[in-house]
Every structure is written in structure tokens, then in C-alpha cells.
Amino acid sequence: MIQKTRGIVLHQLKYSDSSLIVKIYTELLGLQSYLVKGARSKRAAIRSSYFQPLTMLDLVVYYREKNNLQHIREAEITEPLYSISSDLRKSTMVLFLSEILVKAIPEGEANKEMFAFISSSLRFLDMQERGVEYFHLFFLMKLSLYLGFYPAGMPGSNRSYFDLREGKYAGAVPSHPDYLDKDLSANLYLLSRSQVGDLENLSLEKQQRNELLNAILLYYQIHLSGLGAIKSTEILTEVFY
Incomplete structure (x- = not known):
């Protein structure tokens, strides 16, 4: 088909x-793997440069439900993201986020709402000038909504500790080690309730952002058993922290 x-x-x-195997999250078919023959050759009809992390494409594909590897008939870049490719901070962030996405999204499950969220987020990142250092934290918190473990409730005088296992705020220190202290819980809530346009107004110190990153990654690892270690975190930390 x-x-x-x-x-x-x-x-x-x-x-x-001369070929590539490419994982692409598609709007209609979900996450699929494609064999792109000759993509690395000089005369390639579909060039390897199309397949940089988080490039947005218009595709015409051959799809067979039982095949592990699909094939691409045509591909064109939908929206060139010029500042992402030229800005070290943004390109590092895209590398980090693409690694998480490919591990977090189940193969073959289409989700138009999540696709729209990722697409609109990339457009914003490409245009963003201030608050870039918060974007990956914001993105991961919002992505958890589509993956099914967005934090529930809100902190208060009797709910000061965020329980990473339960995904909600607790009134007392949990009996296990996977929770956030009061300050970090408050910062997580601030981030989770922020809109993308609010990022330039946030004012967290580098250490606070680093603590949030580690907390969010642990949260993902608890709720996505196959996630494992994120190798690009080290590069991200060098650039932002």
C-alpha cells in the first residue's frame, strides 16, 4: 500500500x-523503520541529509503491516529548521530529545495529538531566542502527558513531596528513595504548569535546572522500563550546565 x-x-x-536504516515517527503510521537504499551515494534520489535528527518530512511510503522494514518512495523536507541546524545549543538539544523519543515511543502506534505537539514544539524551538535552556525540560514534561504519566495534582501545605513512582504529590516523605524534596517538587510543578511562551521568564539557576533534568530523566526511567541510559545527556550537560 x-x-x-x-x-x-x-x-x-x-x-x-551506501544505505541507511531510518526510524521515523509518522503522523498516520506511528513509529516505523525504513530502509533507504543508496541514500549515502552521490546520485541518491533521497539524500542522507534529509535524515538528520528531528527533521520534518513529507513522505510517500510503501507500507506493509507485517514488515519490520518499510520503504520510502519520496521524501521532501517540510519545514527547514534553520536556527536548529546552526545553533550549537539547539542542535545538541535536538540530539538529546531524539534519543529519548526513539526509545519512548512504541513502534507502530499512531498518535496525531502527540505528532502535532512534537511538530509545533520544533517550530517554536527554531524561532526561540530566549529561554532555550529550559526548552528540553518543558518538552519532556509535556511529552509525559502523551505517554501516559503526566504528574497528577499540585503541591500544597499537605502535599510537598513529588513521588516519582506514583506520579503525584505526597504529604509525607515516601518510604522509598524515588521522590523529590520540597524545593525540587515546587520547581517541577512550576515547569509542568508553564506554557511554551513562559520559558523566557523562568529564572532557575544552573544547578536547579540540572537537578530538574536528573529528576525528569529518573521519572521517565521509572515509567518507561525500556528507556535505559540516555547517552547524549553528557553532551547536553557540557553545553548547558
Whole structure:
């Protein structure tokens, strides 16, 4: 079956002398793996440069439900993200987020709302000038809504500790070690209730942002058993922290 769909590139792997295996999150087919023959050759009809992390594409694909590897008939870049490719902070962030997305999104499950969220977030990041250092934290918190473990409730005088296992605020220190202290819980709530336009007005110190990043990654690892370690975190930390 031939299918037209939009897609967001999450990962690429060299295959043979001139080809690529590419994981693309598509609007209509969910996460799919594609064999792109000859993409790394000089005469490639579909160039390897199309498959950089989080590039947004218009695709015409051959789709067979039982195949592990699909094929691409046509591909064009939908919206060039110029500042992301030229800004070290943004390109590092995109590398980090693409690694999380490819591990967090189940294969073959389409979710138009999540696709729209990721697409609109990338457009905002490309235009963003201030508050870039908060974007990945904001993105991961909002993404958890679509993945099914967005934090519930809000902190208060009797709910000061965020329980990472339960995904909600608790009145007393939990009996296990996976919780956030009062200050970090308050910062998590501030971030989770922020809108994308609020990021430039946030004023957390580097240490606070780093603590939030570690807390959010632990939260993801608890709720997504196959996530594992995120290798690009080290590069992200060097750039932002």
C-alpha cells in the first residue's frame, strides 16, 4: 500500500556501503523503520541529509503491516529548521530529545495529538531566542502527558513531596528513595504548569535546572522500563550546565 504522511526523523543507522536504516515517527503510521537504499551515494534520489535528527518530512511510503522494514518512495523536507541546524545549543538539544523519543515511543502506534505537539514544539524551538535552556525540560514534561504519566495534582501545605513512582504529590516523605524534596517538587510543578511562551521568564539557576533534568530523566526511567541510559545527556550537560 502506498501512503502519504508527514514524518519526524528520530534516528539513522548506516547500512551496507551506501544505505541507511531510518526510524521515523509518522503522523498516520506511528513509529516505523525504513530502509533507504543508496541514500549515502552521490546520485541518491533521497539524500542522507534529509535524515538528520528531528527533521520534518513529507513522505510517500510503501507500507506493509507485517514488515519490520518499510520503504520510502519520496521524501521532501517540510519545514527547514534553520536556527536548529546552526545553533550549537539547539542542535545538541535536538540530539538529546531524539534519543529519548526513539526509545519512548512504541513502534507502530499512531498518535496525531502527540505528532502535532512534537511538530509545533520544533517550530517554536527554531524561532526561540530566549529561554532555550529550559526548552528540553518543558518538552519532556509535556511529552509525559502523551505517554501516559503526566504528574497528577499540585503541591500544597499537605502535599510537598513529588513521588516519582506514583506520579503525584505526597504529604509525607515516601518510604522509598524515588521522590523529590520540597524545593525540587515546587520547581517541577512550576515547569509542568508553564506554557511554551513562559520559558523566557523562568529564572532557575544552573544547578536547579540540572537537578530538574536528573529528576525528569529518573521519572521517565521509572515509567518507561525500556528507556535505559540516555547517552547524549553528557553532551547536553557540557553545553548547558
